[in-house]
Amino acid sequence: MKGIKIEPEIDLQIDLNVTSYIPDEYIQDANQKIEIYQNIALCKNEQNIQDIIDEIIDRFGNMPHELENLIDIARIKYLAKRLNLSKIASKTIKPKTAVVFTFEPNKFELDLNELVKKYGNKIKFTNGIKPTITLQIEPNNERQILHDVTEFLKSGD
Numbered sequence: 043m044k045g046i047k048i049e050p051e052i053d054l055q056i057d058l059n060v061t062s063y064i065p066d067e068y069i070q071d072a073n074q075k076i077e078i079y080q081n082i083a084l085c086k087n088e089q090n091i092q093d094i095i096d097e098i099i100d101r102f103g104n105m106p107h108e109l110e111n112l113i114d115i116a117r118i119k120y121l122a123k124r125l126n127l128s129k130i131a132s133k134t135i136k137p138k139t140a141v142v143f144t145f146e147p148n149k150f151e152l153d154l155n156e157l158v159k160k161y162g163n164k165i166k167f168t169n170g171i172k173p174t175i176t177l178q179i180e181p182n183n184e185r186q187i188l189h190d191v192t193e194f195l196k197s198g199d
Contacts, residue, residue: 054122057131058141058191060184062112069102085116107185114188121195125152128172130191135178141191143175160197 069075081094091113098105105113122130126149133140150173157165157175166176179190 054119054127055129055131056115056119056122057129058115058118058187059132059134059139060111060115060187061108062115063108064112065106065108068106068109074101082112082116086120088117091117111184111188114185114192118188118191118195121192125195126150132187133176138178138180139187141177141179141187141194143177143194145173145175147171157197161194 064075064078069078078094078098081097085091085094094116095105095113098109118130122143125143126146127143128146129142129144131142131144133142152175154167161177164178168174168176177190177194179187
């Protein structure tokens with residue numbers, strides 16, 4: 043069959059040292075919890091994220107930080123897919139924390155000069171079959187780690 047070649051979706055692995063789940067105290071009903079997890083997993087852009095945040099707050103009230111973290115991970119996921127990332131993982135190098143961004147083979151499209159201007163010696167690039175960028179971050183707290191990762195991914199746009 044002729045037509046447009048469809049690229050398979052990248053199976054993105056995110057392994058950050060943050061707690062991200064829906065606490066039982068926040069949503070007791072298992073079916074409602076599953077529905078919210080599914081809605082978060084289906085987020086493909088910022089509008090989807092904002093819609094789910096609005097729905098959650100309308101239905102259940104202010105979100106606990108664990109759920110905010112989960113939503114931030116959904117945001118990181120859609121940003122990372124646009125940059126052809128296959129893995130994002132925390133790595134602790136005492137006393138600092140680093141996040142390693144692993145790219146799909148032959149799909150690295152970031153402007154390294156711009157990243158060096160912005161991050162200086164906080165980033166390290168490793169070329170290979172799967173190129174990686176390691177970003178040193180200040181591990182103040184989980185929210186800060188997620189914020190720093192999100193901002194790094196946005197700088198790739």
